Amino acid sequence: MRIDWSDLRAELGIWRAEGRGLPIWWRDDDAVAATAELTQLVDLATELDVSLHLAVIPSLAEDSLADAIGARPLVVPMVHGWAHLNHAPEGEKKAEFGHPRPEAAAEMGLGLTRLKTLFPADSIDLFVPPWNRMDARLIAALPSAGYAGVSTFTPRKTAYPMPGLVQINTHLDPIFWRGGGGLVPPEQLIPALVETLQDRRAGVTDATEPLGLLTHHLVHDAAIWDFTRGVLEELLAGGARAVSLRDLG
Numbered sequence: 001m002r003i004d005w006s007d008l009r010a011e012l013g014i015w016r017a018e019g020r021g022l023p024i025w026w027r028d029d030d031a032v033a034a035t036a037e038l039t040q041l042v043d044l045a046t047e048l049d050v051s052l053h054l055a056v057i058p059s060l061a062e063d064s065l066a067d068a069i070g071a072r073p074l075v076v077p078m079v080h081g082w083a084h085l086n087h088a089p090e091g092e093k094k095a096e097f098g099h100p101r102p103e104a105a106a107e108m109g110l111g112l113t114r115l116k117t118l119f120p121a122d123s124i125d126l127f128v129p130p131w132n133r134m135d136a137r138l139i140a141a142l143p144s145a146g147y148a149g150v151s152t153f154t155p156r157k158t159a160y161p162m163p164g165l166v167q168i169n170t171h172l173d174p175i176f177w178r179g180g181g182g183l184v185p186p187e188q189l190i191p192a193l194v195e196t197l198q199d200r201r202a203g204v205t206d207a208t209e210p211l212g213l214l215t216h217h218l219v220h221d222a223a224i225w226d227f228t229r230g231v232l233e234e235l236l237a238g239g240a241r242a243v244s245l246r247d248l249g
Helices: 007-016 035-047 063-069 104-118 135-143 186-202 224-239
Strands: 023-031 050-054 074-077 211-215
Touching: 007 186, 007 224, 023 035, 023 224, 035 050, 035 063, 035 224, 063 104, 074 104, 104 135, 186 211, 186 224, 211 224
Parallel strands: 023 050, 023 211, 050 074
Antiparallel strands: none
8 A cells, every 4th residue: 555645744844843842652442352463563563662552441351461461561551441331322422431320430440450450560540431532520530540641532622631630642543433444545644644733833732742643453454554554654754752651650
């Protein structure tokens, strides 16, 4: 697959000319077990020397997952909801923690406990709500459940939605969910990424928030794998700096 990266390269050139720093991070969702796709994902992160923030579904996570990534220093496990079940009212967008419910706070706490059992030395206290949707009242309950951070999608409105809780979102998802899967056409992805960077330069959005790539290894096809590698390589070659959220707390 040939992708025209010229517009992204030009934008990154402006960032370098202006002496701007561009921290980037990589989040991959829905990990539950050791699979061939997980091996491919971790191998790519290792090859590129980029930390892989793995959002793990706690209630579904198998011991094989810990066996597969427990000795991988670049892998940073995080909590991805509890069971990845949709609890949204009928007619509303899917969400597990998009609306208050009696079990929600307990499930958030159980998720962190399960992750610390699987990865006692490697996980971080960051909550990733399934479908990237979370009710503000539940976000407010995260610190009491033991969390120090939350991550969804699109530029954050504030770095700290409440005292002691940092928000670090993702901004680029290459999967064509609305089209039934596969890769979003690159002629749409690249302009969207360039616009995201331009908004940061213009002060429209928070330029200090690490730019986040969001992937889902279990549903990747060859084109998505190629784009994931390509966009990370282009960003790094253009002056971006890969960060681990483990080092930002």
